[in-house]
Amino acid sequence: MKVLVIGGGGREHSLVWKIARSPQVSKIFCAPGNPGISELAECIDITADQTDLLCEFAVKEDIDLTVVGPEAPLVDGIVDVFSKHNLKVFGPDRKAAILEDSKVFSKLLLRKHGIPTADFKCFDDHSQARRYVLSREAPIVVKADGLSKGKGVFVCKTNDEALQAIDSIMKDRVFGNAGDQIVIEECLTGEEISLLAFTDGRTIVPMESSQDHKTVYDGDKGPNTGGMGAYSPVPIMTSGLYRRIEKDILVPTVHAMNKEGRPYKGVLYIGLMITSAGPMVLEFNVRLGDPEAQVILTRMKSDIVPIMLATISGGLDSVDLEWFPHASVCVVMTSDGYPGQYDNGKEIKGLDSLKDQEGISVFHAGTKFENGKIVTNGGRVLNVVACGKDIKEAQTKVYEAVSKISFDGAHYRRDIADKAIK
Numbered sequence: 001m002k003v004l005v006i007g008g009g010g011r012e013h014s015l016v017w018k019i020a021r022s023p024q025v026s027k028i029f030c031a032p033g034n035p036g037i038s039e040l041a042e043c044i045d046i047t048a049d050q051t052d053l054l055c056e057f058a059v060k061e062d063i064d065l066t067v068v069g070p071e072a073p074l075v076d077g078i079v080d081v082f083s084k085h086n087l088k089v090f091g092p093d094r095k096a097a098i099l100e101d102s103k104v105f106s107k108l109l110l111r112k113h114g115i116p117t118a119d120f121k122c123f124d125d126h127s128q129a130r131r132y133v134l135s136r137e138a139p140i141v142v143k144a145d146g147l148s149k150g151k152g153v154f155v156c157k158t159n160d161e162a163l164q165a166i167d168s169i170m171k172d173r174v175f176g177n178a179g180d181q182i183v184i185e186e187c188l189t190g191e192e193i194s195l196l197a198f199t200d201g202r203t204i205v206p207m208e209s210s211q212d213h214k215t216v217y218d219g220d221k222g223p224n225t226g227g228m229g230a231y232s233p234v235p236i237m238t239s240g241l242y243r244r245i246e247k248d249i250l251v252p253t254v255h256a257m258n259k260e261g262r263p264y265k266g267v268l269y270i271g272l273m274i275t276s277a278g279p280m281v282l283e284f285n286v287r288l289g290d291p292e293a294q295v296i297l298t299r300m301k302s303d304i305v306p307i308m309l310a311t312i313s314g315g316l317d318s319v320d321l322e323w324f325p326h327a328s329v330c331v332v333m334t335s336d337g338y339p340g341q342y343d344n345g346k347e348i349k350g351l352d353s354l355k356d357q358e359g360i361s362v363f364h365a366g367t368k369f370e371n372g373k374i375v376t377n378g379g380r381v382l383n384v385v386a387c388g389k390d391i392k393e394a395q396t397k398v399y400e401a402v403s404k405i406s407f408d409g410a411h412y413r414r415d416i417a418d419k420a421i422k
């Protein structure tokens with residue numbers, strides 16, 4: 001089989017790494033890929049937003065399976081275009097991808113179908129939003145409606161912070177049209193869990209739990225990012241808690257999308273807060289998480305390719321998904337300044353020392369080749385993943401590995417997975 005993976009971040013590197021282990025796969029292409037991915041796949045010079053060129057390439061190369069990594073092409077309808085050309089493509093179509101494209105849509109869906117989530121109100125008017133915030137007590141959460149690379153959510157400790165968030169989304173329009181509407185919601189407290197599942201719209205096959213670390217600094221301080229690190233499994237995810245999430249959230253969400261005439265096929269990612277009143281939905285994503293994929297895929301024992309094919313064909317009821325018992329921890333190394341401004345082009349040293357080291361993977365995100373060297377080329381630069389018999393061992397190993405890599409201004413959190421150990 002020939003497989004095309006779309007995207008060029010750490011999630012896509014881990015996807016290519018996993019797909020390369022499938023005995024069914026003879027060749028992998030990745031568009032656009034990155035220097036790390038180029039060791040496993042042929043990288044092609046087409047970006048993830050060039051749907052027509054990607055489709056042309058897939059037809060010309062007779063691609064048997066296309067896997068879409070990031071959300072933006074899904075929201076733009078890449079699955080609809082590929083399907084029209086009878087190409088097998090993994091991910092939800094445009095109608096179903098609205099679950100991530102619009103927080104207003106997803107919050108209203110949750111309310112309509114009685115699925116637990118924080119109480120909220122939606123606004124398309126800047127002054128009304130400000131007035132509402134002034135009538136509430138902080139902490140309060142302000143969210144841009146549309147896609148914002150994980151940076152559109154503001155958990156505000158004071159009303160002033162919330163007013164600033166509203167101004168930057170609706171007046172300064174820092175997220176463009178994604179800020180035409182906002183959601184203002186109650187601030188929830190508890191432990192966060194990411195639960196990802198394959199679904200063909202009928203059968204749901206859950207993956208192992210993971211936990212992201214969204215904020216840029218240790219101790220969950222600073223602004224939200226795309227994700228600074230992750231671990232799997234999450235100790236608080238007991239089988240009892242999973243059953244409750246399955247019954248109250250996972251199954252009702254898949255059914256709700258069917259009832260809305262938006263049947264969902266692909267990976268459904270549910271971001272959850274486990275509150276004292278039970279699990280509540282924070283957000284939906286319509287693809288694998290980044291960096292959750294990096295810890296989940298390094299724990300997945302089964303071949304992922306037949307599972308993806310069954311998701312597309314509607315045959316998920318006949319697949320088994322097996323896991324390795326080990327734990328995985330991922331630490332994201334970023335450029336100084338991320339999630340704000342940062343410089344690119346810093347030489348990365350030490351990558352060779354980790355090659356072929358048992359239980360360690362270095363997935364590239366924002367890197368590129370320059371004059372025969374690998375240099376930084378993005379906010380999130382590298383994802384270092386270690387596997388261990390438990391979270392503690394994986395954490396020790398991952399930080400040992402991280403200490404061997406250096407580039408000017410490298411930043412990473414020192415407390416990834418501490419919560420699981422405590």
Ligand code: AMP
Pocket residue numbers: 118141143150153155185186187188189192214224271282283
């Ligand atoms: P989201 O992109 O909606 O998952 O939000 C990003 C992060 O903001 C989440 O992972 C949480 O850490 C935080 N967050 C979002 N919504 C809430 C909420 N209602 N209460 C507390 N924290 C939240």
Ligand code: GLY
Pocket residue numbers: 150212226227285288289290291292
């Ligand atoms: N790590 C969160 C996300 O992928 O959206």
